[in-house]
Amino acid sequence: MTHADADVAEAEQQADAQTVTTTPAVVRLNPDDNVLVAARRVTAGTELPSVGLKCRDDIPAGHKVAARAVAEGEAVRKYGQIIGFATQDIAEGQHVHSHNCGMGDFERDYDHGVEARPTEYVPEPQRATFQGIVRPDGQVATRNYIGVLTTVNCSATVARAVASAFNDAALEAYPNVDGVVAFAHGTGCGMAGSGEGMELLQRTLHGYMMHPNFAGVLLIGLGCEMNQISRIVERFGLERGNSFDYMKIQEAGGTRAAIQDGVERVKAMLPAANEATRQPVPASQIKLALQCGGSDGYSGITANPALGAAVDKLVRHGGTAILSETPEIYGAEHLLTRRAVSREVGEKLLERIRWWEDYTARNSGTMDNNPSPGNKEGGLTTILEKSLGAAAKGGTTRLENVYGYAEPIEGPGFVFMDSPGYDPCSVTGQIASGANVVCFTTGRGSVSGFKPSPSLKLCTNSTTYQRMSEDMDINCGPVLDEGVSVEEMGDRIFDLVLRTASGEQSCSEALDFGDNEFVPWQIGAVM
Amino acid sequence: MTHADADVAEAEQQADAQTVTTTPAVVRLNPDDNVLVAARRVTAGTELPSVGLKCRDDIPAGHKVAARAVAEGEAVRKYGQIIGFATQDIAEGQHVHSHNCGMGDFERDYDHGVEARPTEYVPEPQRATFQGIVRPDGQVATRNYIGVLTTVNCSATVARAVASAFNDAALEAYPNVDGVVAFAHGTGCGMAGSGEGMELLQRTLHGYMMHPNFAGVLLIGLGCEMNQISRIVERFGLERGNSFDYMKIQEAGGTRAAIQDGVERVKAMLPAANEATRQPVPASQIKLALQCGGSDGYSGITANPALGAAVDKLVRHGGTAILSETPEIYGAEHLLTRRAVSREVGEKLLERIRWWEDYTARNSGTMDNNPSPGNKEGGLTTILEKSLGAAAKGGTTRLENVYGYAEPIEGPGFVFMDSPGYDPCSVTGQIASGANVVCFTTGRGSVSGFKPSPSLKLCTNSTTYQRMSEDMDINCGPVLDEGVSVEEMGDRIFDLVLRTASGEQSCSEALDFGDNEFVPWQIGAVM
Ligand SMILES: [Ca+2]
Ligand SMILES: [Ca+2]
Ligand SMILES: [Ca+2]
Ligand SMILES: [Ca+2]
Ligand SMILES: [Ca+2]
Structure with a gap:
């Protein structure tokens, strides 16, 4: 959110500097x-x-030109969605900006569901498939890890020591196991025993425990922490077995004994975990987390709309896509309520928006719902348009439901999960909600990965892609510099998602990311 | 804070169960x-x-008995400090509790400085010494690490990869270097660019950069994060050199290039780092962080007062001791203001107390300033007495100053640094403030360690000590079960602190803790 001004200003400079005359002038x-x-x-x-x-006017880079005549009062559409209304007649080829386009009464009109079109599903026999791992409960995994979770920072070192005992050599006899991963974090004690903060933490841990990409989970506590294992086990009705176990360091008799104990418990999970095999499953089993980080002025023109096209396709194939990052869509919630499948779903989103206004206010911050002067210079006319640059990742299908952070997401279709925009925190919630693939758009070049789910980096521009090619899975720059259509780029992303879900390694997996990016949303006082 | 009720109730049970008749009945x-x-x-x-x-009355375990007659209105002293006033004449051997002891007007009377006695320094020639490492700027180190710090979670994986390149084999040629350590954390972006949250994070990072226990620090950023390296460098006037360097992943050209780059930069620091040698330095160079975690009903009877005795001795030898964990002293701030060297110092503490009341209130929490029914059953008569169980770690000398979280602490003497009670967060602040040894009392058995400073575990009872002996550096149980005096135990702790400062390995160092316990205090909305 706070990055946007700098991003847009920079984007204009970058776009100005782009002098390759073979690139198309407009997108x-x-x-x-x-x-x-x-x-x-x-x-x-x-x-x-x-x-x-x-072109009838000079059109600065990143600004809009009318593709056809737009009558006064008519909706101006970008990303296939309304970004404002013509405040005067606009001729084909004219510059479209604040002087002839405004919000009108749209601003406070949520119009729940008016743009929620029925999904045009691809007929079942024509639907895409991938090679997935079907779990006993019917959930489908894209990876096959064993997770070592922690209730509190105090068990982080023991959990990491347990996981690090399972290096490649130790797992040689278990070729179907992708790895043993520890999930350390900074919280779990010095916090209230109930309330919002504890609720989010427990929900996040439980979401990981239930994630299909884990064949087994070992939960390690210290013993005296506020976030007690016993309460988690009781609350969610968990039982020890092949795929879930837990232990406390204080009961084990200290660090060394706990590590040995933990290693044995993980070893006991390996034979069953190794029985996982892939089989063809429908693309409807994909739960795709949508994320952007290190955005730049190209994000809203290349990678985000291309990802949106892939999401529209995934939804037509019966899959699920999860938009999040509530601060990024602030001020444009109308666009999502208009796509909501029902008033109830739209109201759920508005409830979250109000929660965020309170959350930031009580933390001496603010939600900003105006395009800044920098935004306007960059060509963004309304707050709708600004937030759409981020929301474009979510495509155009109807909004099926709205979830709290880390709540289990059933699907299918396009849904929203409340979260901060902060990448590791937002993706942690999305994975806790059940996401089994992540698509992460980036312009500056974010490097990250989120075990147990593979994370694909969609680069917004060819310059960053070439500079950081080992970190970037796909280059969306050709939308700008080779005239590749947004739809075609969406098809490429869709295919990559299926190949990745089938086991093809993402860049961040090749670089072994994902052991340090587990960041549950921390709310409330640290005491 | 919220642990106390359960702790005290449990302590009574444990104490009842303690039937070894050779143990002294009173302490x-x-x-x-x-x-x-x-x-x-x-x-x-x-x-x-x-x-x-x-004994004239039945005295339950953990309760108080009058050692001599106390006249009505006279102060009742425990830990050498006032915990209340006799509300009637009390005879020697009588039970002292709510029925004959209360707070009186003491509660709202801060009486700045009335108990601030001049420190009785040990004459210079008789002062203790240890083997320390004197840095060019005159600061004294107890360890010799190279630190790899991170601005943001997004650089955590690269920082860990850089540090892990320096295993024992890689450091063979540098025997005087204790290790290369990465400090990953969960924040640094998705936060306001200014204000309290950013202030604390930057202060913490800067405190680590300046810590004498680092021969060198490499700071790694992603590039687009809110917590910009350029702002840190500018704010603190930092310059690249033998002992400080920085880099960004996006500038380096991605993950693999950044790791290689980081490894080279650390390698360049090793020769100078290896020149560090130990030499005798006065004990006044000790900055001792005081911490408790996993407290039990024995904490206030054995380990905490014994540590307090060690602190009194350290202060007489010219050293510095840092009490923290503001929520643990809440309601007993009078005890510290009375020891304050000046009204100004006392007021600084009260300002922090008021800040905490606001901080918890705006996060829907509360500060509790009454001993609970469970506390009273356990023998705690007043809130002063309850908080003194924790504050006893700070001994009895005057309070020289009050610092914000992670502010540089000059010393000498007994000081207070504001922090949560949450162990990793509190100790992170203490180390950022300059602590070069940590003394951590625990009854339940906390396992933790805090590179770059050695952390000693002081166990409150022999049962936990025996169960977790590899994690516990010293057993304070003998105060209860062998009649060892608190002063004698304080001497043992003081000696252990000096040996540890001189290079003797602590239990948590032997177990290689300290790579996962860096938890800067996170304040404010995650956005
Ligand atoms: Ca994000
Ligand atoms: Ca690995
Ligand atoms: Ca503590
Ligand atoms: Ca002695
Ligand atoms: Ca080591």
Whole structure:
């Protein structure tokens, strides 16, 4: 949120500097749009034969040009969605910005469900498949890990020592096990024993315990922490078995004994874990976490809309996609309530928005719901348009449900899970909710990975992609510099998601990320 | 804080169960005390020849017995400090509790400085020494590490990969270097760019950078995070050199390049780091962090007062001791303001107390300033007495100053640093403030360690000590079960602190703790 100003200003500079004349001058983000986005500065009078358009005004990079005439009062559409209304008649080829486009009454009109179109499902026989691991409870895994979870920071060192006993050599006899991973974190004590903070932490831990990508989970506590194992076990009705076990360091008799004990308990899980095999399953078993981090001025033009196209396709194939990062959609919640499947679902989102206003206010912060001067210079006319740059990841299908952080997500379809925008914290919640693949768009070049689910980096521009190619799974820059359509890029992302879900290694897995990015959302006083 | 009720109730049970008849029945916590504490239930009529006393009442375990007659209105002293006033005449051997002891007007009377006695320093030639490492700036180190710090969670994996390149084999040529340690954490972005949260994080990172126990520090950022390296460098006037360097992953060109780059930068620090040698330095160079975690009903009777005796001795030798954990002293701040060297110092503490009341209130929590029914059953008569169980670690010398979390502490003498009670968060602040040894009292058996400073575990009871002997550095149980005096136990702790500061390995170092316990205090909304 707070990055946006700098990003947009920078994007304009970058776009200005992009002098490769073979790149297309304008980009169409969605077939329904009546505006196009200038990929670089286009001067008045320029003919754009590829889109059958002649520019009547100078269009700065990142700004909008009318693809056809728009009458006064008519909706202006970008990303296939309303970003405002024409405040005067706009001719084809004119610059569209604050002088001829505004919010109108739209701002306070949530219009629950008015744009919730029925999903056009792909007929069952034509649906895509991938090679997944079907768990006994019917959930489908994309990876096969054993997790060593911690109730509290005080058990972090023991948990890491247990996991590190299972290096490649130790797992040689268990080729179907992807690894043993410890999930350390900084909280679990010095906090209230009940209330929002404890609720989120327990829900997150439980979500990981239940995640299909774990064949087994060992939960390690110290013994005297506020976040007691006994309460977690009781609350969620957990029982020790092949796939879940727990232990306390104080009961084990100290660090060394606890490590030995933990290693034995993990060893006992390995034979059953190794029996996991992949089989063809429908793409509807994908639960895709949508995330952006290290955004830049290209994010809203290339990677995010391309991911949105992939999400629309995934939803038509019966899959689930999870948009999050509530602060990033703030001020544009209307766009999601209009896509909500029901008033009830729309109201759930608005309840979260109100919660965030209170959360930031009581922490001496604010939610910003205006495009800044920097945003406007960069071509963003309304707050809807600004937030859509992030929300474009979510495509255009109807909003099926709204979930709290780390709540189990059933699917199918496009859903929203409340979370901060902060990457590790947001993705931790998405994985706790059941996401089995992550798509992460980045312009500056975020490096991260989130075991137990593979995370794909979708790069917004070719410059960053080339500089950090070992970290980036796919380059969405060609939408700008090779004229690849957003839909075509969406198809490439969809295919990559299926291959990755089938076991193909992502860049962040090759680099062994995911052991340090478990960051449960910490709310409340540290005491 | 919230542990106390359960702890005290449990302590009574444990004390009741303690049937070894050779143990002394009562314990004197301080020579100035006019009450003694029953180590186990003592029945009316029991003669206690070791203290020249006959019990007139039944004294439950953990409760107090009058060591001499106390007149109505006279102060009742435990830990050498006022815990209340006699509300009626009390005879020698009588039970002292709510029926004859209360707070009086003391409660709202901060009486700044009335008990601030001048420190009786040990004459210079007689002062203790240890083998320390004198840094070019005159600071004295107790260990010699290289630290790999992170601005944000997004650089955690790279930082850990850099540090893990320096295993024992890689450091063979640098025998004077204790190790290369990564300090990962969960925050650094998705937060306000200024204000309290960012202030604490930057202060903590800077405190670690300046810590004498690091021969060198490499700070690794991602590049686009809110907690920008450039701002840290500018704010604190840092310059690259032999002992400080920094880098960004996005500038390095991705994960693999960043790891290689980081490894080279650490390698460049090793030759100078290896030149560190130990030499005799005065004990005044000790900055001792005081901490308790996993407390039990014995904490206030054995380990905490024994540590307090060691602190009094350290202060007389010119050293510095840092009490923290503000919620643990809440309601007993009067005891510290009365010891304050000036009204100004006392007011600083009260300002922090008021801040905590606001902090917990705005996070829907409360500070509790009454001993609970469970506390009272366990023998704790007033809130002063309850909080003194924790504050006893700080001994009896005057309070020289009050610091914010992670603020640089100059010393000498007994000081207070504001922090939560939560162990890893509190100790992280103490080390950022400059603590070069940690003394950590525990009854339940906390396991932890805090690189770059050695951390000693002081166990409150022999049962836990025996069960977790590999984790516990010293057993304070003999105060109860062998009649070892609190002063004598304090001497043992003081000697152990000096040996540890000189390089003797603590239990937590032998177990290689300290790579996962860096937990900066996170305040404010995660966005
Ligand atoms: Ca994000
Ligand atoms: Ca691995
Ligand atoms: Ca503590
Ligand atoms: Ca002595
Ligand atoms: Ca080591």
